[in-house]
Amino acid sequence: xxxxxxxxxxxxxxxxxxxxxxxxxxxxxxxxxxxxxxxxxxxxxxxxxxxxxxxxxxxxxxxxxxxxxxxxxxxxxxxxxxxxxxxxxxxxxxxxxxxxxxxxxxxxxxxxxxxxxxxxxxxxxxxxxxxxxxxxxxxxxxxxxxxxxxxxxxxxxxxxxxxxxxxxxxxxxxxxxxxxxxxxxxxxxxxxxxxxxxxxxxxxxxxxxxxxxxxxxxxxxxxxxxxxxxxxxxxxxxxxxxxxxxxxxxxxxxxxxxxxxxxxxxxxxxxxxxxxxxxxxxxxxxxxxxxxxxxxxxxxxxxxxxxxxxxxxxxxxxxxxxxxxx
Amino acid sequence: xxxxxxxxxxxxxxxxxxxxxxxxxxxxxxxxxxxxxxxxxxxxxxxxxxxxxxxxxxxxxxxxxxxxxxxxxxxxxxxxxxxxxxxxxxxxxxxxxxxxxxxxxxxxxxxxxxxxxxxxxxxxxxxxxxxxxxxxxxxxxxxxxxxxxxxxxxxxxxxxxxxxxxxxxxxxxxxxxxxxxxxxxxxxxxxxxxxxxxxxxxxxxxxxxxxxxxxxxxxxxxxxxxxxxxxxxxxxxxxxxxxxxxxxxxxxxxxx
Numbered sequence: 001x002x003x004x005x006x007x008x009x010x011x012x013x014x015x016x017x018x019x020x021x022x023x024x025x026x027x028x029x030x031x032x033x034x035x036x037x038x039x040x041x042x043x044x045x046x047x048x049x050x051x052x053x054x055x056x057x058x059x060x061x062x063x064x065x066x067x068x069x070x071x072x073x074x075x076x077x078x079x080x081x082x083x084x085x086x087x088x089x090x091x092x093x094x095x096x097x098x099x100x101x102x103x104x105x106x107x108x109x110x111x112x113x114x115x116x117x118x119x120x121x122x123x124x125x126x127x128x129x130x131x132x133x134x135x136x137x138x139x140x141x142x143x144x145x146x147x148x149x150x151x152x153x154x155x156x157x158x159x160x161x162x163x164x165x166x167x168x169x170x171x172x173x174x175x176x177x178x179x180x181x182x183x184x185x186x187x188x189x190x191x192x193x194x195x196x197x198x199x200x201x202x203x204x205x206x207x208x209x210x211x212x213x214x215x216x217x218x219x220x221x222x223x224x225x226x227x228x229x230x231x232x233x234x235x236x237x238x239x240x241x242x243x244x245x246x247x248x249x250x251x252x253x254x255x256x257x258x259x260x261x262x263x264x265x266x267x268x269x270x271x272x273x274x275x276x277x278x279x280x281x282x283x284x285x286x287x288x289x290x291x292x293x294x295x296x297x298x299x300x301x302x303x304x305x306x307x308x309x310x311x312x313x314x315x316x317x318x319x320x321x322x323x324x325x326x
Numbered sequence: 327x328x329x330x331x332x333x334x335x336x337x338x339x340x341x342x343x344x345x346x347x348x349x350x351x352x353x354x355x356x357x358x359x360x361x362x363x364x365x366x367x368x369x370x371x372x373x374x375x376x377x378x379x380x381x382x383x384x385x386x387x388x389x390x391x392x393x394x395x396x397x398x399x400x401x402x403x404x405x406x407x408x409x410x411x412x413x414x415x416x417x418x419x420x421x422x423x424x425x426x427x428x429x430x431x432x433x434x435x436x437x438x439x440x441x442x443x444x445x446x447x448x449x450x451x452x453x454x455x456x457x458x459x460x461x462x463x464x465x466x467x468x469x470x471x472x473x474x475x476x477x478x479x480x481x482x483x484x485x486x487x488x489x490x491x492x493x494x495x496x497x498x499x500x501x502x503x504x505x506x507x508x509x510x511x512x513x514x515x516x517x518x519x520x521x522x523x524x525x526x527x528x529x530x531x532x533x534x535x536x537x538x539x540x541x542x543x544x545x546x547x548x549x550x551x552x553x554x555x556x557x558x559x560x561x562x563x564x565x566x567x568x569x570x571x572x573x574x575x576x577x578x579x580x581x582x
Binding site for chain 2: 074097098101102105109112113114116117130133134135136137138140142144145147148186187188192206207231239242243244250257258284285288292293294300301302304306311319322323324
């Protein structure tokens with residue numbers, strides 16, 4: 001048995017979730033007493049491989065090819081497929097990023113396996129990992145067991161493992177050049193871009209009042225906006241609110257929007273799907289207002305009111321005004 | 327252009343979920359079901375592409391007999407016909423198994439484009455479309471926010487993290503997983519609902535597709551997550567609760 005962690009980078013910068021996944025690999029590797037390897041994939045990745053070699057690992061693979069300069073699903077699937085075979089890894093870990101979601105399921109299919117995605121914890125039972133993941137938008141957890149001949153593939157959710165527990169060491173770097181055919185890469189990507197300069201920088205806000213599906217209709221948004229105003233807070237939203245065009249996309253908090261860590265984050269009518277939580281769980285104090293006492297948002301909240309936001313929010317506005325006046 | 331849309335029926339949002347006594351799945355008896363939200367956006371995108379380029383929209387859904395209702399709704403919104411893979415054991419299959427059933431059922435269809443939601447609201451593995459593409463040997467792209475078809479190829483806008491996007495051009499046939507919010511969902515019209523009654527839903531027996539594939543990843547146990555952090559909940563009268571919360575914000579968190 002051995003573990004291979006496939007890191008992610010854009011250009012010369014790491015995706016920070018890679019380090020958390022590497023920590024997961026080290027942790028499981030140490031508990032099972034098995035070798036742990038890591039790989040960086042791309043072009044011109046020498047410096048990244050060298051940095052990776054300062055961690056406690058049995059081997060670092062520098063997977064390099066001209067056709068890996070830009071990410072493509074076909075190119076990365078083929079390259080990592082060859083690497084997994086050459087490395088002999090039995091367990092392959094990825095950070096659960098949009099890029100991994102794009103190619104790792106395809107890779108697993110080639111081995112007759114499936115990617116156990118969005119893993120929040122790994123438990124070892126009889127020397128075998130059981131993967132814990134979220135189901136039903138975070139309302140339930142599920143223990144997933146993999147079978148078949150492997151290798152097994154899993155992707156780790158942001159924040160599930162702590163990168164500050166990474167162990168340093170010295171690892172040998174091995175160059176790995178996959179055989180790739182330009183004609184077999186069907187996706188032709190343009191350069192990534194940002195829609196427009198962000199007019200709203202939520203990351204600078206000290207207090208954020210954020211609104212979710214519980215608000216029901218666009219016409220009700222001013223109710224929560226008034227609370228934000230009373231608190232001197234920025235108004236933000238979960239994805240569905242922006243999808244509906246009730247608030248501009250630039251006010252969206254979550255994996256596809258902004259990641260914030262204000263002093264106070266007040267989630268109003270937000271159930272707390274993982275895509276939202278990853279964008280705000282770094283807040284110092286989290287307040288949740290939701291009618292469903294079992295909503296996942298209460299998992300991360302410091303303070304909560306279980307109730308109808310249409311009653312709670314006006315009462316809060318009144319109390320905030322009183323507190324400010326006194 | 328022939329477009330297939332893969333849709334799934336899931337419990338309605340805000341359902342109160344209870345774990346079945348065997349601990350392996352939820353109690354489905356008293357739940358209501360609806361189309362998986364990202365799949366609704368995939369269906370809408372397919373309908374808009376058909377309106378622009380002509381062709382046919384075929385909905386495909388694997389699930390028990392209750393899934394018929396969701397299929398009828400897709401037909402009422404404008405899908406031309408549907409394939410229903412009659413599977414009662416969906417929750418014991420893994421994504422690979424479901425994708426194998428879908429690929430088997432689509433063998434004869436030869437669509438130009440397959441659309442599906444980027445993930446399901448129940449299991450949330452987020453990969454059925456990608457696995458399906460690999461099984462069918464065709465190209466794919468995920469988390470799509472815009473689709474432009476042009477003859478034998480398509481150009482799509484893929485969402486990356488943190489507000490970044492990227493355009494990708496690919497040959498057809500292809501599979502796209504659609505992100506929520508790509509378009510504005512339509513409602514079924516009365517005429518649409520009436521028409522849907524006479525549209526074809528072809529029932530496909532799992533046995534005719536070689537039976538349910540054995541799972542390589544199985545859910546052993548489901549349970550309510552243990553709270554790692556204990557939130558202080560203010561209860562009782564709304565005014566009292568609000569006053570207590572504001573007091574905390576003023577004197578402990580010190581932001582008022």
